[in-house]
Amino acid sequence: MTHITVNGIPLEVENGTTLLEAAQFLGFPIPTLCHMEGLSPYGACRLCVVEVGEGARAKLVSSCTYVAEEGQKVRTSSARVVRARKMVIELLLATCPQSKQIQDLASAHDVRQQRFRQEHEDCILCGRCVRMCEEQMVAKAIGFAGRGESRRIGTPFDRRSEVCRTCGGCMYVCPACELRCTYTEPDKAICGGCANLAPPCIEKEKFDDLMCYMKPCVACEIPRS
Numbered sequence: 094m095t096h097i098t099v100n101g102i103p104l105e106v107e108n109g110t111t112l113l114e115a116a117q118f119l120g121f122p123i124p125t126l127c128h129m130e131g132l133s134p135y136g137a138c139r140l141c142v143v144e145v146g147e148g149a150r151a152k153l154v155s156s157c158t159y160v161a162e163e164g165q166k167v168r169t170s171s172a173r174v175v176r177a178r179k180m181v182i183e184l185l186l187a188t189c190p191q192s193k194q195i196q197d198l199a200s201a202h203d204v205r206q207q208r209f210r211q212e213h214e215d216c217i218l219c220g221r222c223v224r225m226c227e228e229q230m231v232a233k234a235i236g237f238a239g240r241g242e243s244r245r246i247g248t249p250f251d252r253r254s255e256v257c258r259t260c261g262g263c264m265y266v267c268p269a270c271e272l273r274c275t276y277t278e279p280d281k282a283i284c285g286g287c288a289n290l291a292p293p294c295i296e297k298e299k300f301d302d303l304m305c306y307m308k309p310c311v312a313c314e315i316p317r318s
């Protein structure tokens with residue numbers, strides 16, 4: 094067992110417990126984005142930062158990937174943590190301003206504007222879709238391609254994947270993809286949003302038979318037959 098304190102509260106956790114799990118056990122809220130239960134931790138977005146250590150040795154770490162260490166003192170909402178989180182949200186807003194999930198995060202953390210060059214990307218490279226495809230759907234149909242600014246999600250060699258079962262799992266977990274459903278009869282849908290699917294990770298022309306498995310549709314709430 095490992096002994097830590099979270100915001101001054103002593104806690105004994107199993108070896109291998111992450112700081113996020115420890116804080117959540119005590120009920121301290123930590124925002125997350127790339128992290129998702131059922132998928133391996135990835136540590137891409139840094140939204141879940143917490144502060145560990147004291148004095149000059151105090152540092153910020155991503156709580157979803159950082160495993161608790163004996164005697165560690167963890168702060169989940171120090172001024173430094175709050176500042177860092179707001180900065181991460183600003184960067185996410187600059188990258189992907191249309192994401193409702195990111196807008197909600199900004200609102201919840203009182204971020205009213207962002208100071209960076211505004212982009213209109215439709216992917217924040219959180220890797221949720223890649224992990225979902227590999228770990229839950231056991232398909233490995235998509236992955237990261239390119240480096241630096243040209244890093245993106247795609248299929249191997251940008252060809253239609255032979256192993257993709259068009260399950261829609263990638264879109265289901267995507268925090269940036271607003272329109273997740275490919276309802277094929279727009280006149281029967283209420284909002285019509287699901288008829289205009291533009292998933293960031295899949296080129297529509299390569300997957301024109303893509304269907305979403307979710308019931309009901311998250312966009313229009315219509316139970317699908």
Ligand code: FES
Nearest residue numbers: 136138139141157
């Ligand atoms: S939620 Fe921990 S780094 Fe993204």
